[in-house]
Amino acid sequence: MPAFKDNYLWLIHDGVHAAAVDPGDSAPILAALGEHGLTLTAILLTHHHADHIGGVPELLARFPVPVFGPRKDGIDLVTHALAEGDRVEVPGLALEMDVLDVPGHTLGHIAYVRRTPGLHWLFCGDTLFAGGCGRLFEGTPAQMMDSLGKLAALPEDTEVYCAHEYTVSNLRFAQAVDGGNEALALRVRDENAKRAAGLPTVPSSIGLERSTNPFLRYREPAIVGALVAAGRLGDGATPVQAFAALREWKNVF
């Protein structure tokens, strides 16, 4: 469900029970539950920012359900604290998801991964975006680079459920640093058409991100060359220096 200016809140349901992922606002969640006759059975959180957890108290007032969330992000609403290696059996749904630690945007940020054959899902909050990545509010470039590396290593048919509709603006930056990428040019056309039709560009897929997202492609000579040409990177830089320069450029693009 769209919320605020450009957030997506996710509701996973089987027609009877539902789990909410990052419910920053309770109103769209409660409206969807009512409209579809669903009972909320769990809340899953990726990180501590208000636009991801703000609706939790009102949802709990109506549905006193378990709240899964990161162990290290200081969210006192969490009843089931998680870290990498944990597996969540989502109450009410035949759904198991594995937890990955993906620090960078926040230090405790986690992601949820469904590994069911043929049904690969990723809920990654504000870590990986369609065509981009989250800002480094708390972590270092090296941490974010490692976190994105874990996500890029997931199967390419993994559906990427990120938490914001930033795709078109992310791809404008991608074209500035990776202009010769034909897969990117095709994607720009596709995603612009979706937005023009009022459709979401999310979920994306890991395969599409690997081929078009500069924050997974900072080792590519074309992107390194663009950073050097822009005076944002010296010759002989390391991958983490290239990643950091790319993120800093995007901040001011």
Ligand SMILES: [Zn+2]
């Ligand atoms: Zn955030």
